[in-house]
Amino acid sequence: MRISFQNQLLARNDVLLKPMEDKNQHLKDRRAQIHVGGGKDRIEKHHAQGKLTARERLALLLDEGSFNEIGAFVEHRSTAFDLDKQRFPGDGVITGFGNIHGRLVYVYSQDFTVLGGSLSETHAAKICRIMDLALKNGAPIIGLNDSGGARIQEGVVSLSGYSEIFFRNTRASGVVPQISLIMGPCAGGAVYSPALTDFVFMVEDTSYMFVTGPNVVKTVTHEEVTSEDLGGAKTHAERSGVNHFVAGNDVECLKNARALLTYLPQNAYEEAPKTAVFEFSKAKIEAIKTILPSNSGLPYDCRRVIDSLVDDASFKEVQEDYAKNIVVGFARLEGRTIGVVSNQPAELAGVLDINASRKGARFVRFCDSFNIPLLILEDVPGFLPGTDQEWNGIISHGAKLIYAFAEATVPRITVITRKAYGGAYCVMNSKSLGADLSYAWPTAEIAVMGAKGAAEIIFRREINAATDPSQKWIEKEAEYADTFANPYRAAERGIVDDVILPEETRQKLVLGFKMLEKKAENLPLKKHGNIPL
Ligand code: HXC
Numbered sequence: 001m002r003i004s005f006q007n008q009l010l011a012r013n014d015v016l017l018k019p020m021e022d023k024n025q026h027l028k029d030r031r032a033q034i035h036v037g038g039g040k041d042r043i044e045k046h047h048a049q050g051k052l053t054a055r056e057r058l059a060l061l062l063d064e065g066s067f068n069e070i071g072a073f074v075e076h077r078s079t080a081f082d083l084d085k086q087r088f089p090g091d092g093v094i095t096g097f098g099n100i101h102g103r104l105v106y107v108y109s110q111d112f113t114v115l116g117g118s119l120s121e122t123h124a125a126k127i128c129r130i131m132d133l134a135l136k137n138g139a140p141i142i143g144l145n146d147s148g149g150a151r152i153q154e155g156v157v158s159l160s161g162y163s164e165i166f167f168r169n170t171r172a173s174g175v176v177p178q179i180s181l182i183m184g185p186c187a188g189g190a191v192y193s194p195a196l197t198d199f200v201f202m203v204e205d206t207s208y209m210f211v212t213g214p215n216v217v218k219t220v221t222h223e224e225v226t227s228e229d230l231g232g233a234k235t236h237a238e239r240s241g242v243n244h245f246v247a248g249n250d251v252e253c254l255k256n257a258r259a260l261l262t263y264l265p266q267n268a269y270e271e272a273p274k275t276a277v278f279e280f281s282k283a284k285i286e287a288i289k290t291i292l293p294s295n296s297g298l299p300y301d302c303r304r305v306i307d308s309l310v311d312d313a314s315f316k317e318v319q320e321d322y323a324k325n326i327v328v329g330f331a332r333l334e335g336r337t338i339g340v341v342s343n344q345p346a347e348l349a350g351v352l353d354i355n356a357s358r359k360g361a362r363f364v365r366f367c368d369s370f371n372i373p374l375l376i377l378e379d380v381p382g383f384l385p386g387t388d389q390e391w392n393g394i395i396s397h398g399a400k401l402i403y404a405f406a407e408a409t410v411p412r413i414t415v416i417t418r419k420a421y422g423g424a425y426c427v428m429n430s431k432s433l434g435a436d437l438s439y440a441w442p443t444a445e446i447a448v449m450g451a452k453g454a455a456e457i458i459f460r461r462e463i464n465a466a467t468d469p470s471q472k473w474i475e476k477e478a479e480y481a482d483t484f485a486n487p488y489r490a491a492e493r494g495i496v497d498d499v500i501l502p503e504e505t506r507q508k509l510v511l512g513f514k515m516l517e518k519k520a521e522n523l524p525l526k527k528h529g530n531i532p533l
Contacts, residue, residue: 034072034089038113046113051184051206052250054094054111057144060254061107062098069096071126078120081153088114092147095126097133100261103273106134109144112184116148119190123151124161131168138267140177142257145194146184146207162189169196174369176267179260181253182207182233182243191242198366199260199318200243202233203253209236209243234321241322241359263316263330263337265370272337272372278311280334280506288502292443296418296485299349302327302342305377305417309506311335318363323355324348328363330372334510339367342377343428345418352424353384354397361400361531368408373513376405376429379418381450398427399532405429407529411516415505416440416487416496422449431495436519437512439505440487440496447484451477454484 035055037043043053052060058067072094075087092114097106108127110117127143134141150158172178173196180194181201186209194200194209202209210231217223217230229235236242245260247253265272288308293300306315310331317329324347331340341360343350352360367374383389383398405412405427414428414435425446431438440446448454455476456463466472483489490496500508523529 030089031072037090037111038088038115042113049206050249051112051146053113054109054117054144054146057181057183057250057254058094058096058098058107058109060251061142061144061257062100062105063102066099067096067107068098069094071095071129074122074126076120076122076151076154078151078154078157080155083153086115090114091120091123091126092117093119093123093126095130097130097139100258103261103266104137104139105142105261106130106137106139107142107144110147110184112146112148115151117146117184118148118151119158119161120151120154121157121161124158124164128161128164128168131165131172134176135168135172138176138269140179140261140264140266141172141197142179142181143193143197144181144183145186145190146182147190148185149188149190159189162193165193166196169193173198174268177261177264177370179257181257182209183250183253187211187213195242199245200236201245201247201253201257202236202243203247203250204233206250208232237319237321239322241319241355244319246321259316260330263332263372265372268369268371270371272370274337275332275335278314278332278335280311284308284312285503285506288505291502292418292441296443296445299346301346302344302350302377302379302417306331306340306342309333309375309509310338310340315340319359323353323359325350325353326356326360328360331375333375333506333513336513337372338513339363339372339374340377341374341429343380345379348384350380350419351382351384352380352398352401352427353389354392354394357394357397357401357427361404364401364404364408368404368410371410373411373516374408374413374429375509376412376414376435378414378416378420378425378428380421380424380428381419382422382424396532398423401427402433403529403531405435406433407523407531408434409519409521409523411436411513411519413437413509413512413516414439415500415509416444416446417502418443418445420444420446422447431497436516438496439498439500439508440490441502441505442487442499444487444490444496444499445481445485446487446490446496447480451481451485454480 073089074091076091092111093108095108108130178197179199180197183203191209208227208231214225214230233246237246245256247256291304314332325344327342327344329340331338412429412435429435459476463469463472487499491499
């Protein structure tokens with residue numbers, strides 16, 4: 001029997017034009033497949049290590065229901081070493097955008113269950129697309145890193161993918177905040193993208209970062225070292241300063257990253273968010289009067305001074321365990337973000353050394369890039385002497401801190417609480433280095449050097465000629481201290497703007513930063529400066 005042409009067409013349409021419900025179901029099935037990444041077994045193994053999956057992490061990082069995925073269907077195109085038999089939609093990285101506290105962010109989250117989260121050509125392209133969007137739209141980029149590094153089967157194209165990312169990290173630097181969360185292995189070239197970003201978080205026990213792993217180290221230098229000791233969270237927090245924040249587990253790490261974002265603007269052209277309400281307990285005005293010990297040679301914790309000046313519980317310290325002789329972090333003053341840089345008399349008497357200079361300079365430059373005003377609390381006896389410091393370049397490293405302050409155009413207020421001696425006085429955002437306001441407490445000592453050393457040099461002949469040289473030395477030391485171990489010589493010259501009581505300080509800062517709110521200062525036109533790296 002012959003079928004009419006019309007019936008033939010109808011029969012064909014039944015096959016080709018599946019009902020819409022079927023197509024929708026097909027999409028849902030594909031999505032479900034995408035959501036299991038490398039498969040249930042690998043996810044179980046991943047969970048057993050105490051790690052959340054790439055998607056679980058994004059769900060916790062972002063405001064509920066705000067994640068929009070881009071590129072979920074992207075697959076690699078490689079065929080070498082049977083890679084064509086291992087195609088996973090998404091190719092080991094989940095990319096997209098969402099909100100944190102209602103503000104737009106761009107995110108990528110590497111999926112270790114897919115080929116070890118290794119970076120292929122397409123995996124890199126997905127990350128680059130997100131970075132390009134972030135730069136064009138002026139919003140932070142947050143990378144959740146959990147990867148075995150370059151996809152070994154792909155060879156040079158995966159290396160080239162890394163370079164594409166590094167290029168974008170560099171171009172985005174100082175334009176949008178870039179934050180890296182290291183939540184698994186991070187080896188080889190994979191460490192350099194996080195290193196180019198502004199803040200690196202690490203998770204204790206499950207994350208590590210190194211350029212070459214323990215096996216290569218053993219072969220080349222014959223050192224035996226575990227992954228944890230070589231590049232674990234503690235190592236990078238205390239020894240190298242590569243990371244800025246350490247968390248006990250994935251959940252804490254994601255929570256901390258959300259908290260950091262509350263201090264930061266979306267990009268270099270916007271102001272940091274201002275909280276509508278803030279608290280400041282009046283008791284702190286009393287407490288600040290007694291923080292400094294009566295003997296100026298004794299230590300105290302500068303974090304107590306910071307806490308007494310800023311909004312309650314608003315101080316978020318950065319690189320807490322590295323170069324503890326300088327304390328840096330974000331805080332709020334009447335709801336507005338400020339960056340705080342303070343010498344720490346409780347650690348090495350607060351001297352400046354190589355690590356403290358590097359830590360301080362990088363933080364100052366971040367704040368300056370992103371319009372965050374700076375408060376500098378100064379109590380510094382000088383630079384740390386010694387061959388170790390000199391041979392490792394304290395001259396160049398100390399110069400970084402000078403450069404960072406002198407280059408900064410954001411409002412800068414210095415409060416000298418106690419010691420401000422020698423070169424370290426100049427470095428710590430001194431008035432002549434461009435501080436907008438410079439205050440000193442009555443306890444301030446502003447001089448070229450400590451009275452003891454000064455007396456020995458300038459009164460040596462007189463001391464040696466005296467019948468009782470040690471008594472003479474004490475007298476001369478007291479004379480020098482009377483002259484210079486106070487804030488008034490500097491105030492008479494206008495090198496400090498005012499001498500203020502500790503309990504007056506918060507109000508002075510509030511008014512000072514308000515007065516400087518519209519500060520506009522431009523650097524001389526140039527391609528870029530040449531900071532002593
Ligand atoms: C392809 C990789 C991979 C990689 C891991 N996998 N790393 N696949 N390329 N780089 C795969 C594994 O084959 C395995 O697949 C799965 O991911 C899980 O890996 P395991 O080894 O089973 O996991 P684990 O025991 O937890 O060890 C994790 C690891 C280890 C320590 C990261 O996988 C490892 O050492 N990987 C290689 C690290 C490395 O040398 N990368 C290259 C760096 S060089 P199956 O199918 O078995 O589940 C580099 C240069 C970039 O990155 C330079 C740019 C400038």
